[in-house]
Amino acid sequence: MLQRLALTLVVALATLGVNAQVDAQFTQYWAVPTYYNAGAVGNIDFIHITAGSRLQWLGIEHSPKTFVAMADMPFKFFERRWGTGVVLQQESMGLFKSVTAAAQIAWKKQLLGGTLSVGVQPGMLNQSFNGDSTYIPSNDQAHSTIDDAIPEGRVNGTAFDVSAGIMYTHKKFWVGVSATHLTAPTVTMRVGESEDKVYEFDVGRTYYFMAGGNIPIKNTLFEIQPSVMVKTDLQFTQAEATARVRYNKFLSAGVGYRHKDAVSLMFGANVKDFFIGYSYDYATSAISKASSGTHELFVTYNVKLDMKEKNKNKHKSIRIM
Numbered sequence: 001m002l003q004r005l006a007l008t009l010v011v012a013l014a015t016l017g018v019n020a021q022v023d024a025q026f027t028q029y030w031a032v033p034t035y036y037n038a039g040a041v042g043n044i045d046f047i048h049i050t051a052g053s054r055l056q057w058l059g060i061e062h063s064p065k066t067f068v069a070m071a072d073m074p075f076k077f078f079e080r081r082w083g084t085g086v087v088l089q090q091e092s093m094g095l096f097k098s099v100t101a102a103a104q105i106a107w108k109k110q111l112l113g114g115t116l117s118v119g120v121q122p123g124m125l126n127q128s129f130n131g132d133s134t135y136i137p138s139n140d141q142a143h144s145t146i147d148d149a150i151p152e153g154r155v156n157g158t159a160f161d162v163s164a165g166i167m168y169t170h171k172k173f174w175v176g177v178s179a180t181h182l183t184a185p186t187v188t189m190r191v192g193e194s195e196d197k198v199y200e201f202d203v204g205r206t207y208y209f210m211a212g213g214n215i216p217i218k219n220t221l222f223e224i225q226p227s228v229m230v231k232t233d234l235q236f237t238q239a240e241a242t243a244r245v246r247y248n249k250f251l252s253a254g255v256g257y258r259h260k261d262a263v264s265l266m267f268g269a270n271v272k273d274f275f276i277g278y279s280y281d282y283a284t285s286a287i288s289k290a291s292s293g294t295h296e297l298f299v300t301y302n303v304k305l306d307m308k309e310k311n312k313n314k315h316k317s318i319r320i321m
Helices: 002-016
Strands: 046-058 065-077 080-093 096-111 114-130 154-169 173-180 186-190 198-202 206-213 222-232 237-247 251-258 262-271 274-283 293-304
Touching: 080 114, 096 154, 114 186, 114 198, 237 262
Parallel strands: none
Antiparallel strands: 046 065, 046 293, 065 080, 080 096, 096 114, 114 154, 154 173, 154 186, 173 206, 186 198, 206 222, 222 237, 237 251, 251 262, 262 274, 274 293
């Protein structure tokens, strides 16, 4: 009963802040900036590939589960640096399931010792609802087993979606602002090809501010890496802050706090071209009575690219001919 009550509370909160619930919640947001901001693609001279999963509120039936895969890289076009990338996401929460597939491109300019990047992300959003698994009590007069507002079967639909963002990166810090679902798409869902019952799912715009830094500790191999993220749909706002310490560009550990939601522990390791990051969230709300916590894991692989200018006029030295 406690689990059912907790899940009901979660659904109610999600309804109040539905715009903020369309995008996935990641504790290690600093590791996946391209998920929230298209301007972050191609910021390093690597093919940057990331895959991860988040299992939220374990112990509660039908709790959110998210899988995401991303890749981005820089390239040069007309003597200017650009960035490009792709994002794939699947998330299930209760009887809802969403799938996102999007491409990204970003224009870049050197500015004040850093790089200004402006990106856009067109894509497709698929939303589905499994009406077959809906449970309506039938042993009392307070409930009706027939409700036109609840689909009798599985419904799904797809809509075009656009996001955009701006990011500035410097060797000592980075900062970005972005907006997802700029077109505020409406996903029209039907049972098969039926035109009799049509359901709509409105996706609202969500705005993000992200920033982070890298502060070396003098005469040591340690670095402090603070970061923050604020997101809002102009009705519901959530902020979180993270403080991590990295040793010798190898091992890292940190803590985080999401306002009125959770405290987090995180650990990471850089091994050659791989980064592995893990985080654990403990809810600070009543959800903690029904859940054992939230687990999140990311794996990143980097492939080095040569972005240096190459000499177009090659000459052999007569001294070695």
